[in-house]
Amino acid sequence: MTQTSILHRYRAALDKLHHYLGAFAPITKQEFTLLLPYIEIREFDKKVKVIREGEVERYLNIIAQGLARKYLPLKNKEITIQLASEGHLIHSELSFHNRIPSGAIVETIEPTVFFSISYDSLEQLYEQSPKIERLGRLLISELFIKKDSRYFDQLNKSTRERFLEYMRNHPQMVQRVPQKYIASYLNIKPETFSRLKHLVRLKK
């Protein structure tokens, strides 16, 4: 498919992206169009490792469509550290920014489409436009705020509270994500997670 037809195909998702970025710093239609050549559209099947352990992360990804998770492989288990759906950023941050091999793995859960921007493109954009610099700063600030909130909850809230809050705030994820991943993400044992499910009536 040509870039044009791909863009056409993902028009709605791109509009959403424009809207999403515009919430951080106003971007005109024209300015957004100038960004497009830097955005790569990457399509993956489900269960594809988008970045593997030991690879250097080349991309910052925003999910146009689908679902992905980031996890840390340990000796005999995996710890899910992020679950991301449409409009969310997901990549191996330490690897991307520090240009070091990734310790984390990013894997799709559903067939997924990423809007991706490479490290080099991003640097180029930052150089070109102070506005993008601002956008970057504000996006990263937002990322920090979310990260801190999750970190605080992990330390401060009980298993039960973490479970109930997630169910309340992310009902659609509960439908889409395998239970074991959510349990791992919330740092709750799968058995405990199953037991806690009786606390809520899941909407089917």
Add this chain to the structure above:
Amino acid sequence: MLDMLRQYVSGYVALTNEEFTFLAEKVVVRRFDRKHQLVQAGEVERYMNFVVKGLVRMYFYKGTTEVITTIAKEGELVSSSASFLSGMPSCYYIETLEPSLLLSISREDLDRAYLQSPRIEKLGRLLTTHVVLQKEEWELECIRLDTRDRFLRFVENNSDLLQRVPQKYLASYLNMKPETFSRLKHLLRKKTPVTKTLHR
């Protein structure tokens, strides 16, 4: 004092004299006794602080227990960053452990500085990225390393803090019982002075 800040900043972006002066003019010098609370939970964090001298900790209460999330020393930034960035109430308390000298900039002044110069904006982006990565690194380390390895890694990089920070605080920061911390101290044979930042 400002030289120290200048050096720190230059690790991220090369500002011109003019740009640095513009930033420096907005910086407030703040001196505090030990055990002074800079921010309380529920308040909005007004400042981003650079530690010139002293030692500062950040913590919250889980029930009645203090949980320490950051210990910041000379040459490091400290702030209830999520509150500073979002304008929402802080979840954390910030308190000096030693008499401390901080260079602080308010959110309003920082925003003005960003408008003044794209390179200051860039500095802001890189510093924010830095705190995000610190948090990520700490999170991954807590998952990967067991209590013993966390202890060893910490003392390897922060031998100076072993002398300066009460043991119970270090134990809390490393998320282990004070008894466990005492026990693990027997593992130490030698101390290597290496500095490393400590924000969780």
